[in-house]
Amino acid sequence: MRRLFGFALGGLLLAPFPVSAQLPQTEGPFLQAFLFGDALYTIADADRPDGFKLGQMVAHGNATLSQNVVFFGEVSVSARNSGYSLAMERAILRYDFNDAVKVGAGRYHTPVSYWNTEFHHGLWLQGSVARPEAIKFGSRYIPVHFVGAMLEGNLTSAPLHYSFGVGNGRGANIAGGGDGGDVNPTRAFIASASFRPRGLFGFRVGGAFYVDRISDAGGEYADEQIASAHIVWDRGNVEASAEFINVSHKAIGSNESTASPSYYAHLGYRLPGSLRDFTPYVRYEDMDIEDNDIVFTGVLDDYEAFVAGIRFDFDNLAALKAEYRGEKLGGGDRMDAYFIQASFAVPVSGGS
Amino acid sequence: MMKTRREVILGMAFGAVLMAAAWAQPASAQAVAVAIVVHPATEVDDLTFDDLKSIFRGERQFWDDGRRVTLLVRAPVAEERQLILERIYGMDEDQFREYWIGKMFRAEVAAGPKLVYSADMARDLVTVIPGAITFVPLSDVSSGTKVVRIDGLLPSDPGYALR
Numbered sequence: 001m002r003r004l005f006g007f008a009l010g011g012l013l014l015a016p017f018p019v020s021a022q023l024p025q026t027e028g029p030f031l032q033a034f035l036f037g038d039a040l041y042t043i044a045d046a047d048r049p050d051g052f053k054l055g056q057m058v059a060h061g062n063a064t065l066s067q068n069v070v071f072f073g074e075v076s077v078s079a080r081n082s083g084y085s086l087a088m089e090r091a092i093l094r095y096d097f098n099d100a101v102k103v104g105a106g107r108y109h110t111p112v113s114y115w116n117t118e119f120h121h122g123l124w125l126q127g128s129v130a131r132p133e134a135i136k137f138g139s140r141y142i143p144v145h146f147v148g149a150m151l152e153g154n155l156t157s158a159p160l161h162y163s164f165g166v167g168n169g170r171g172a173n174i175a176g177g178g179d180g181g182d183v184n185p186t187r188a189f190i191a192s193a194s195f196r197p198r199g200l201f202g203f204r205v206g207g208a209f210y211v212d213r214i215s216d217a218g219g220e221y222a223d224e225q226i227a228s229a230h231i232v233w234d235r236g237n238v239e240a241s242a243e244f245i246n247v248s249h250k251a252i253g254s255n256e257s258t259a260s261p262s263y264y265a266h267l268g269y270r271l272p273g274s275l276r277d278f279t280p281y282v283r284y285e286d287m288d289i290e291d292n293d294i295v296f297t298g299v300l301d302d303y304e305a306f307v308a309g310i311r312f313d314f315d316n317l318a319a320l321k322a323e324y325r326g327e328k329l330g331g332g333d334r335m336d337a338y339f340i341q342a343s344f345a346v347p348v349s350g351g352s
Numbered sequence: 353m354m355k356t357r358r359e360v361i362l363g364m365a366f367g368a369v370l371m372a373a374a375w376a377q378p379a380s381a382q383a384v385a386v387a388i389v390v391h392p393a394t395e396v397d398d399l400t401f402d403d404l405k406s407i408f409r410g411e412r413q414f415w416d417d418g419r420r421v422t423l424l425v426r427a428p429v430a431e432e433r434q435l436i437l438e439r440i441y442g443m444d445e446d447q448f449r450e451y452w453i454g455k456m457f458r459a460e461v462a463a464g465p466k467l468v469y470s471a472d473m474a475r476d477l478v479t480v481i482p483g484a485i486t487f488v489p490l491s492d493v494s495s496g497t498k499v500v501r502i503d504g505l506l507p508s509d510p511g512y513a514l515r
Contacts, residue, residue, distance in 0.1 A: 032456060316446065
């Protein structure tokens with residue numbers, strides 16, 4: 001019965017994709033949309049708020065405007081202490097010339113990190129309750145969002161995925177993406193590539209390089225370079241990823257630069273047989289902020305965490321995750337926190 | 353003749369074992385040969401199996417003539433769908449669903465696969481949607497459908513990859 005129920009739900013998931021023997025919709029615009037959401041219960045011995053919390057509600061849509069023009073949009077509603085905030089997370093208008101050349105502009109998730117472009121705001125898609133600290137939304141460690149233009153594509157013969165982008169870079173608040181325009185005349189540049197061999201479906205290895213100039217209310221004050229590398233195996237029952245990111249800063253006019261590296265390694269394994277709805281996972285993450293970093297000093301601290309949890313897919317489009325997180329901030333004592341999160345995805349039909 | 357209580361219990365137990373065995377046994381995907389069918393105007397007669405995987409996985413989204421690929425996929429339970437999930441994706445239904453949601457969410461594809469509910473529907477739609485590609489059981493191939501060779505082989509040939 002459960003299998004039949006699953007098949008029926010699977011059919012419902014794909015059913016909204018417009019298919020009609022009488023009116024095949026292939027040329028006109030149409031929309032495919034999803035809603036994602038989550039709710040969280042936290043028990044923590046740190047000074048973070050605990051108890052129940054409504055997570056992000058996310059609406060995501062892919063609109064095919066014509067044969068070559070597509071629009072991707074993502075809007076979130078997040079719970080705050082004073083209410084709810086609405087944010088445009090991504091808005092990308094893209095012209096696909098072919099597989100190898102796709103040109104777009106808008107607000108992206110910066111392809112400087114694998115996790116940042118793989119999972120986005122829909123927590124149902126990711127294996128754990130939260131992102132690694134270095135990549136979390138609102139983080140100041142890397143620029144999570146990127147406002148600008150992007151050239152990207154797949155070289156299927158290689159097979160290589162690449163992207164080159166030019167954009168505003170960080171805003172005056174370095175956690176922001178410069179949505180209102182660049183705060184200085186120096187644009188940010190990003191280049192990323194990942195190699196995905198055909199014979200090893202599910203494996204990828206890649207990296208990225210990002211440069212920008214950072215300004216605050218007092219003007220330009222630092223140059224930033226970010227380099228990252230990742231390796232991933234995601235096939236069958238195994239979900240394994242590891243990523244290294246190094247953020248270096250140099251005060252303008254100075255020859256001395258600082259380096260603040262971070263890394264994480266995440267491993268999940270979906271149990272076989274009748275336990276296949278359960279996926280235990282572990283992750284170790286570390287972020288080492290250099291003491292005299294001109295941008296991060298007073299903003300970020302060293303961070304170290306061990307994460308262990310289990311995901312239970314109690315429905316085809318809903319999951320329950322229970323997670324333990326042991327964290328050390330700024331080299332202090334370990335803080336323990338426990339989380340239970342329910343997350344879901346809802347396909348929404350659409351049409352022209 | 354009245355059955356004894358013991359016979360009834362044994363019969364019920366045997367039936368339960370058979371049902372459990374049938375439940376545990378994955379649907380066989382070995383009995384059917386699947387033909388890959390494209391829109392008649394698509395300028396392709398032969399694909400490598402690697403190319404086919406790339407197309408069905410959404411990695412390759414354009415034909416050489418610049419037309420966007422439209423993927424038509426049979427609804428769950430169909431035997432040919434099981435074979436495609438096994439041979440091309442190496443996934444079960446849950447993983448297949450998450451795979452496509454993830455691809456759309458990451459803006460890697462403009463659209464996900466379109467669902468078709470019968471081989472007839474797949475065969476009809478693939479002839480009217482430019483750039484469409486689908487799969488149907490060999491027994492459902494009719495004249496007028498354009499069947500693509502895989503690694504130079506037709507579904508009826510020995511060594512064909514989707515059997």
